[in-house]
Each structure stands twice: as structure tokens, then as C-alpha cells.
Amino acid sequence: MASKLKIKVNGLVHSVTASLDTPLLYVLHNELHLHGPRFGCGLAQCGACSVLLDGKEIRSCVTPVAAVSGKAVTTLEGLPALWAKQRGTAAAAPALHPLQQAWIDVQVPHCGYCQNGMLIQATDLLSTTKNPTEDQIRTAMNGHLCRCGTYPRILTAIKQAAAVMAKGGK
């Protein structure tokens, strides 16, 4: 049965109507029209649907919407604001998170469908490990699948973004 719920996504509280067991992905996609997180497998195997829940990467395709009540969800669309908050700037959010900028600079994507999860997982990694080694990056990213073969450039882009973020985004 459908219930009325409040969920906090990208800093805003939304009222949504959904059955409690509906995976968060479908609420984000179809009710809030956020299309960063995407359906890839519905099995938490590929990571295309990833979002941050209180800063940690989760798979929205298997997370019931009721489970995020009282917590903060950040999607790909919320990364620039998250970076502004991390830097402690009160000014308007930058257009891009340094990871997003690095993805453009390195020309990472092919089809781009999986890149949401890659960016979300990399954000999680760099929030705890400021200057990750190559092994740390590979380990952290290992649960995200790309069929086009973009792993090598993702590795480069994460290193590049980490360097930018270590300097406070300059």
C-alpha cells in the first residue's frame, strides 16, 4: 500500500507517495525526476544506481525508500552543492564537483550510463581518503561495472580530482 513519506534529497525535503518497500531508485527517477541514478541490474551488482546516503555509497535499486527516512540522500545532481559544503563556502554551488570536471578533462565516458555510480563511489572514496593510491582506487571502485571499458580513464580522473580537491579546488 502506498504511504506518504518525507525524504531528504540533495538538501531538500520531498513528500512522496510510495509503498514502503519501493526501491529508492524508482522514487528518485519517476517521482523526483532525478536521472543521475539509473537502473542497470536491479540486483546491486553493477552500481549504475548508486547514491550517497549520509555520505556513503549505497545501491538505490535495492534500498527500500522507507530506509532513507531521516537520512540525507545525495545524487549525482547534488555533487556540486556537496563540494561547496565541504569547502565551507556559503556562495552559490559551483557548476561542477572537481570529480565531474576531471571526468570532462580526461574525457572519461563512452555511453556514460554507468558513470553516475563511478562518480558517486569516487566521491565516497575521496571523502575518506584524500590522496588514494592506485590500489586504493581500484579496490574502492571494484564493485562498479563499466561495459564500455572506461576504467583506465576513471583511474586517471580520480587521481586528477584528488589533487585538485587537496588544494581546495584551485
Next chain:
Amino acid sequence: MTGFLHEKELSRRTFLKGGGALIVGFSVARAAVAGVARAADSPYASNGVDQYSVDSWIVINSDNTATIKTGGIRQGTGSDTGLLMIAGEELNMDMSQLQFVMADTSVTPSTGKHSASNTIKDAGPGVRAAAASAAQALLGLASTQLGVPVAALSVSKGVVSGGGKNVTYGGLLGGKLFNVRMPASYNMVGDPNSFPFFTGGILAGQAPSKPVSDYKLVGTSPPRIDIPEIVTGTGVYIQSIRLPGMLHGRIVRPRGQAVYGFGAPIVSVDESSISHLHGIKVVRRGDFLGVVAAHEYDAIQAAAQLKVKWADPPAILAGSGDEFKGMRALDSAGKTVTSNSDLGFVAPNNGNVDAALASAAHVVSETYGWPTNVHTPIGPQCAVADVTPQGTRVFSGTQGAYETRQQVAFVLGVPESQVRVTACAMGGCFGDGAQYFDAAQAAALMSQTVGAPVRVQLMRWDEISWGQTSPASLMDVRAGVDGKGNLVAFDFTHFYPQYWTDDLQTNAELAGLPRPAAPSYPSGNFWPTPMYNIPNNRYQLKSIPLLDTWIKVFWMRGGSAPHVTFAGEQVIDQLAHAANMDPVAFRIQNVTQGDDLLNQGQGRDELLTVLNAVTSAAKWQPRVTASNLSDANVVTGRGVAWSNNDNTKTYAQTAVVADVEVNKKTGKITVKHVYQAVSSGLAVYPGGIENQIVGGVTQILSRLLVEKYRYSKTNVTSTDFVSYPIMRFKDAPQVTPIVIQWSSRVPFMEGVGEPVAMAAAAAVANAFFDATGVRLRTAPLTPAHVRAALKAAGVA
């Protein structure tokens, strides 16, 4: 948002964007192109696009930008950026001034199916012809307005200058039509016999297009146009299309397709099994079964919970563990078809192979195997269809909008003119033929039944276990070399399931529509040695008809080329080893001597160039392979391989050097670094090609090291990323891409998507031999397989 289509063309509609969604509000207002009425246009029909009219291709907007209707699609290859570069070159406009419009059967011209690495090669000439014609017309208008002769005008960034005055394209034509027709000599409809491929337009440098020596944009590497919206989540994929009143559908099929032709005969459907779910509509047409609901998750649950009894499939498949044995058995039973060609791919048969091998100094005779793979894009197939009394509108991920139109019209039983298909960005494809119509046909059948727009997205199990699969290859090879290291004979027999044809329409067949009379042909066949000068050759394709014999298969990135190169280049490596020669020097000594098969180009020059480039980048040290064997547990090796795409579709050469590390105890192969050089004529978008090299290498190594599609004697059992694993981040190689730029190879501007995936697998296998002295002749090279091979050879 630069990516999505027709916002101007479809201004009769209300487009409301939210977070990358595209909400299309249909209205019956008249169509408009950049403010100019087009009464013939309709949201629900394809009324024909005049391929010869410049206005069909290019719209000059008042803000001095241009909308380019290329007929192209977006699947992540960067070819959309490349097509804009071709247009921008002729128009003398910057990338920031150009917008890309994807194929739409009612709005854009057709540049055919975008597959087989053909976008730049096939659609490029069409876009070039239109843009050059548009530039001419704009110069004429500017000449009149400025009172300056055309010869005295120059253009930069869409600003025409001359006689101390200037005017913008937008000022000259913004919002108005060109009303210019291109001459018949441009052949803007192409050859109808070549459908679905486009053959029209003008080649680089052909008047009135620019001389290639004047190029400023083509040959550079601007950022890809679609990446900003990918990384911000604002890009519109087919999965994010939403229509007002749209319902969600899911297909209900047994988990795992059976032999092709069996389908999925329904014995019974128990609709009461989902009576606890509300608002579900069950759609049935013959054995096509689906569920439709207002909310997506309700449709997913209903599809999962609906109790259906299907007939048991026959136990006649070979099974993935015995697929090579199965091929031999079919051959012994007389069920293979022997030829040396398929649709356009003819291999040479000349000289006397048996006599040459009898007198050769060294002969290699062995068998190679490459298993069944599956495309499994991360974005499962998706389509939205709205079947109305006025006609049908379809949004679909597709490589060929016109083909999708054909398939949807077929399944609905309506004329193609009453169906309009709009191509949308796909989350991967790799030649998955089902991308054209599986979801689109399902959505159309459901929409027709429920009378509302329906969005159908495949579940992962559906994508993998009912998708088109990439056929396995079994290859018998005999080859010989003389005492001076010259190749004397090559004898190659290739057992390979048949395919081709976009007529393998699963949902149409389930719905009871007739299957084509000849559902499969010999196809996807490549021969492994177009790089070499060999006096005696025998090539046999022993193809396996699919019907009632094999699982459904289709083209996957290069067809069998990666397979035959895996076999052929390992055999060549062994002959070099037998001749006690460095494998690079051996290849140079035996390189093809003249023109390629079709006299299109100079395969020899390109091959030697890519080989030189890649060995230079990798700092290749000449030596005999496996001459530094070590008893250590972890050993390293280096291998080389190359490829020559030399056929009617693609003309490109690649060379690869791979460095590997092998742990003999665990059997783990770690590919450390792959260098790949690519020649494809005049490289329109070198940056795009570099990215294709990185991805193509990574993907083919996933197939080489990890992938094997599983099926039993009755049905497919690979259903997800556990039962069909692909390469993970930890195993990704470092890749160094090298793009050869041939300004002298005009007018060749060829595709690379397939060629970049051909030779890396063989280079890795050759590197493994260099490290261990052992050959791995059957993919995938999993740790268990490697341990067994090393043990059998007494190495570990």
C-alpha cells in the same frame, strides 16, 4: 542541453525538463522547423524527409548557431561529435555553435544504420554535402547583402567578412529556410539496394567542400559534446523519456531463451497469482506476454510474480561446456554450410596448401576456440511507444531508426508511414541487434493493447538471457613457413553460427507473426591473415544455421574478427618462434605486398606504419619469443599482434603490444599495459579514436580473460553479472592509444569502433607465451584454465 533532439523542430509540443527528464507533451499544433511551418510533419507518422533539401539537414538559428540533423545516433562512441566537426568544418563554425540532432524518421534525413564502425564513413559524406551546400548558399546571401563578391569573403565562427563589413549566418538566415536543393550527383538518398546502409554524399575534398589542406577543425580533438551532460545527470537517455499518461510495462518470459525457433510456448497463465497487486493489466498476444502498471515497481513485481507455465524446451543445444564439440557434431551430421564468403566478405583460396605445407620447414597445426559472449550493455534496452488511432510514436535506443520503424510497423501490422521513430541515446550497445526493436516491439504491442503510452525496460536477466548473443568460434588452423622465415601456406577452417538479419524478432515471433523464410545466413566471418603475403591459402567457413539448432546470435563489435585474430596471430607467433625470429621482424618480412583486397588503399603502408608506431611507443626490444623463460612463480611477458580491416565496410589497421604478468600458482594473468596504434585514413576526431582504443582494448580483454556465456542443453543460464561476469576495475589494464593521422589518405575517413577490439586479445595470448612458453588456445583465459594449461605443459 546540447544533446537532445528536435526541441526546435518539435516546438509544437511542450517540453518540460526536470533533472534530465524529457517530458513530451503532445499537442496537435502544427509542426515547425526553426519557426517555419511544416504542415506535413506529424508526431505520429513519417511523412518522408527530402534528402536533397539542405533544410532537411541544417537549420541556421537566429543566435548564429546551427542545428545539424545528421541522421546519426548516440551510443557513446563520439561519432556524434565527429559528424558535427565535419559540418563545422564546411560551415566555418565552432563546436560551441553546433547542435546535434539524432535520427528521427519524420524530422531528419536518413544516413542509414549506424553500425559496423560506419558513422563517419557513411554519414560523414552526407553531412559534408549538406554543410558545403549550406556554406555556399550562405556566402551567396552574404555577397548580396554586403555587396562584396563571394571570392572576397571569408568566414570565421559563422561571421562572414569582406570589404570591411561583416554579417552573421544568423543575421542572414536565422529562422528561415535555405530552399536549396542539392544536385542529383550527390546521390543524397544513397543506393536503395544498400539499405540499411547509406552510401550518398560527397567525399572529403570533393567540390564544393573544402580542400582538405584548408581543414582547421577536422583532425583536432575538441571535447566530446555529450560528456558534460553525462557527468551532471542532465543527459537524456532513452531510459529517461516520459510521456504524459505513460504506463510502465515489463515483458514476462521464462528465464533464459531456448534454441532459436522454439520461442516460449505458454501452457497457462494464472492471473489470480497477482490479484493482490492493484491496477495491473496483463497483455497477451500469442506467446508474447507482458504486464502494464501505472507505477514501475508494480510492473516489476507483477512480472516477477505472475504465475506462468511454459512448455519445456527441447534438450538439443550443445550446452556452453560442450559448444565446440557441438559444432563438430553438427558438421559430422552434415548440418553445416561450407563456403568461403558471407555477405561481402570473401577470403582468398589460391595455390596448393597441402603441397606447400608438405614441403614447409615448420608447420603448425592446431585448434582454437572462442566462446559465446553477450553484449550486456549496462543500460538495458528500453523504449516508449504510443500507439494511437492517428498513428504510432516510438522513442527507442537504436542504431537504425528506420529499421526500428520497419520492425514496429511489422509487429503492429500497419504501414511504415504510420509509425514515427525517434532515436535516443543508449546506455551501451556494441551491436546488440535487439537494441533496435526488442523493447520497441514490446512497448508497441503493450501500448496497442492498453491504449496508452507504455515504457518498457528490460530487466537485467531479460537483457542477458534473451538478448542477442555473440556466437562462438571453433577454428582449425594449419600454417607453414620455409627455412628463410617466409610464410608459405595458411589453411583455416572456421565453424561459426550463422546470423545476420535483423529479422530475428523475438517478440514478433512470440506474438505469432511469421519468422523470415531464411532467418540466418553465413555472416560476421573474417579471415585472419589480410596482413600477410602468403602464396597458398585455403579458407573455409562452416556456418551453422540457427533454426532449431543454436541459440539466437548476432553481431558483436567486430563479428568474428577478434576470434580469428586470436587464433591467426598466435599461429603466426608460433611460426616466428619456429623460424627463430623476432615476432615483429617476422611480421615485417611477411607483410602483404600490395594493395588490399578491394584496391581501396595501401594496406602495406598502413600496417608497417602502425607496427612501427606501436613498437616505438612500447620501446620494443627485438628477440625471439619465450627466450627469457624463468622458473619464478610470477613471470612477465610481452606480445605483439596486428589486424587489417579490409572489407567493404571498414578499412583500418591496428597494431598492439601487450605486457602481462602471470602468477603460475594462481593462474592469474594480469595485463599491465597495452599499446595500440590505429590507422583509419584521415582521422576526423583523433581524441574520439583514442577513447575508442582505451575502451575497445578493455572490453575485448574482458571477453578474453573473463567472459563465457552459459547455457544448458535446454536454455540459457547466464542471467546477471554473477552468472555472466565481466572485467572489474581491479583488472583493468593501462592503455596507451596511438592515432595515425594520414592527411595523404584522402578521402578515406574510416571507422574504428570495431578495429580497435581486434588484435589485443592475440597480443595478450602471445605475451603469455613469451612469459611461460605455453599456448592458450581457448578463451576465456581464466585462472583455472591457465593452471590446467601450465600443468599439462609441466610448467607449474
